[in-house]
Structures are given as C-alpha cells and as structure tokens.
Amino acid sequence: MNRVSVVVPVYRCLPYVEGCLRSVLAQTRPVDEIVLVDDRGGDESMAVAEALLRSRDAEFRTVTHERNLGLGRARNSGLAAAAGDLIWFLDSDDEADPRFVQHLTRALDDTSADFACTRTQRVDDAGRVLQIDEAPYEATVMSGTEFAHLLVTGRAKAYACTKLFRRELLGDRPWDENQGYEDMGPSLRMSLASTRVALVDEPLYRYLYREGSISTSLNRRTFDLFKVERDVRSAVSGAGLGDRWASEVLGFRYREVLRSVAHVAMRADHAAASRPELYDEAIARVRGEVSVRDVVPLLRAGHRREAVFAAILRVSPGLYSTILRYR
Numbered sequence: 212m213n214r215v216s217v218v219v220p221v222y223r224c225l226p227y228v229e230g231c232l233r234s235v236l237a238q239t240r241p242v243d244e245i246v247l248v249d250d251r252g253g254d255e256s257m258a259v260a261e262a263l264l265r266s267r268d269a270e271f272r273t274v275t276h277e278r279n280l281g282l283g284r285a286r287n288s289g290l291a292a293a294a295g296d297l298i299w300f301l302d303s304d305d306e307a308d309p310r311f312v313q314h315l316t317r318a319l320d321d322t323s324a325d326f327a328c329t330r331t332q333r334v335d336d337a338g339r340v341l342q343i344d345e346a347p348y349e350a351t352v353m354s355g356t357e358f359a360h361l362l363v364t365g366r367a368k369a370y371a372c373t374k375l376f377r378r379e380l381l382g383d384r385p386w387d388e389n390q391g392y393e394d395m396g397p398s399l400r401m402s403l404a405s406t407r408v409a410l411v412d413e414p415l416y417r418y419l420y421r422e423g424s425i426s427t428s429l430n431r432r433t434f435d436l437f438k439v440e441r442d443v444r445s446a447v448s449g450a451g452l453g454d455r456w457a458s459e460v461l462g463f464r465y466r467e468v469l470r471s472v473a474h475v476a477m478r479a480d481h482a483a484a485s486r487p488e489l490y491d492e493a494i495a496r497v498r499g500e501v502s503v504r505d506v507v508p509l510l511r512a513g514h515r516r517e518a519v520f521a522a523i524l525r526v527s528p529g530l531y532s533t534i535l536r537y538r
Contacts, residue, residue, distance in 0.1 A: 213319075214243040215312055215375070216295030219303050220285030221260050223252035227304035227419065228260045234306035234417075236267055240313035245271035246293050248285040251278050256303070283386040283393040286371065290385070296378050300371045300386075307372075308415040315375040318409035322352040325405035326376040330414035331368060341420060344368050348410040355405030356450070362399050363443065363459045365466060369398035373416045380405060387442070391432030395467075396442030403450045429479035429489055433472055434496070440468045458512035465501075465509060465517035473497045473524060477532045494528050501525045 217235055249257045264271045274292045286300050315327040331344040346366050361367035371394050380401055387393045447456050476493035479485035501521050509518035523531045
C-alpha cells in the first residue's frame with residue numbers, strides 16, 4: 212500500500228492553521244506522514260501547529276528554514292524530507308474534505324495515473340462557498356497532454372494543493388522558487404510529462420479567498436505573472452505544441468497575465484490600497500504588451516472578453532477601469 216505524505220508550509224497563518232491541520236487529521240484514509248515546514252513567519256503559527264499535532268498524538272516532522280524563503284522553496288524543502296510514495300502539498304490557510312485522500316488515492320490506484328486532481332470550492336472567511344473554480348470534468352482519466360490543454364485554456368486549475376502526486380513525477384525540486392504564482396509552470400510541465408491524469412469531479416478542496424493575499428493585492432510579486440507566461444510558452448514549445456496551441460497560449464496571455472495584472476492593479480487603485488507609482492508601472496507595462504492586432508485572432512479563437520479587454524485598454528485604460536469598477 213502506498214504511503215501518503217502531506218507537506219504543509221507554515222507562514223503567518225495563525226487564524227487558519229489549526230483548521231487546516233484538523234482537516235488533515237480528519238481524513239477517512241489517514242495520511243502516513245505530516246511534514247511541517249517552518250518558513251519563519253515571525254508569529255505563533257508554527258507553535259500552534261506543533262501543539263495541535265502533539266495534543267492529538269499525531270506523528271509529524273518539522274523542517275525549519277533559517278529565514279523566510281517563500282512557498283516554492285518551502286514545498287521543495289518539505290518534499291526533500293518526506294518519505295511517502297504519494298505527496299500532497301497543502302497550503303496552511305486552506306482545508307480539505309475528509310474524503311480527499313481516500314478518493315484521490317483510489318483514483319490513482321484505479322487508473323495507474325501519475326497524479327490525481329480534484330475540483331476546488333472557493334470559500335470566504337466565514338466558510339461560505341463562493342464558487343467552484345473549475346468546470347465539471349468530463350472524464351475520470353485523460354492523458355497528461357489533454358490535462359495540460361485544460362490548464363492552458365483555464366478549464367482546470369494549476370493549484371498544487373488539489374493534487375496527489377506520485378513521488379517519481381516530482382523529481383527533487385519541482386516548484387519554482389523566488390517568485391509568486393508558482394503553481395502554473397510546474398503543474399503544466401508535470402502534466403506534459405505524465406502519461407495519465409486521474410480526475411475526481413467532486414470538489415474536495417476548500418481554497419480560502421481573502422483580501423490581502425498575493426493574488427488579490429498589488430505588489431512586486433504581481434509582476435511575476437509575466438514570468439508565468441514565459442514558463443507556459445517554454446513548456447508548450449518544448450512539448451512540440453507551440454504551433455498547434457498558438458491560439459490557446461494567446462488566450463492564456465490575455466486572460467491569465469495581462470488582464471489579471473490590470474484587474475489587480477485597478478481594483479487596488481479603486482480601494483486606494485496601492486502606491487500610485489506601482490499602479491502606473493503595472494498599467495504601463497500591460498498597455499505596452501497589449502496589441503490591437505491581437506483583437507481579431509482573439510475573437511476568432513472565441514476569446515471575446517480578452518478581445519474586448521485588449522481593444523478598450525489599448526485605447527483608454529481609464530475607461531476600462533471605470534467599467535471594471537461598476538461590474
């Protein structure tokens with residue numbers, strides 16, 4: 212029987228870490244190993260996490276960084292310490308359904324897939340479900356290339372924590388380090404390297420949406436989205452799919468990078484929650500990369516929202532910001 216290790220990076224998650232770890236301890240198919248990674252948040256999160264696990268007589272090990280190194284390095288450090296055949300990376304402010312491990316291990320066993328993936332409930336601080344992030348899966352197993360296509364087209368999400376990986380797929384340091392938005396590039400590369408991916412349609416992961424996170428606030432890490440685009444282009448090209456997926460990659464560029472940077476910047480500006488110079492830099496960079504020549508190809512490929520975004524933003528960022536404010 213395969214052993215399951217869960218890697219939990221711990222960084223400034225004091226209000227959430229107990230709920231996260233309780234969801235691990237409540238698994239109907241218990242994990243075999245818990246690896247906590249202390250990424251030096253400077254608060255009591257790590258002490259609370261360890262105290263909870265000790266109070267429940269749970270087996271765990273701790274990896275301690277000398278200083279804060281970021282989520283990608285924390286996941287890689289935890290992986291290096293983990294002994295399991297199957298690896299689950301769990302963010303310390305999220306929770307999983309008690310059947311997460313049971314259903315994903317069963318999906319791996321039934322399909323001999325390289326990794327299994329479930330869908331995501333996005334929840335607020337009160338635990339209310341805001342949305343399901345992914346469209347329903349139309350199959351229980353597909354090729355890695357087919358799943359990679361879902362990632363690029365936005366019909367599946369690259370979230371590391373919704374997946375259970377076979378150890379051999381991961382290698383030594385799979386997660387990008389020293390950058391934000393670290394999930395897309397590695398998840399796409401691993402998908403393209405996989406023979407099969409198992410899909411669990413029931414949403415068994417609970418992703419906490421909160422203001423002030425890297426994905427909702429304008430900061431220097433926001434610009435890491437431009438590196439994500441380069442990673443996607445590199446992975447698709449390296450798999451020999453650059454020409455075949457050209458329209459999909461163009462849609463990804465506008466949907467996940469240019470529009471995302473503009474939306475984060477504009478919403479921060481609406482809330483008076485950003486420095487003016489950072490807002491100006493973000494909008495100038497996006498506007499410099501938007502081209503009206505992309506409007507027709509975007510429309511032809513069915514990317515209507517992206518085409519409208521390109522047309523309006525190139526002509527008048529202020530008009531687009533006004534429209535966004537009242538959407």
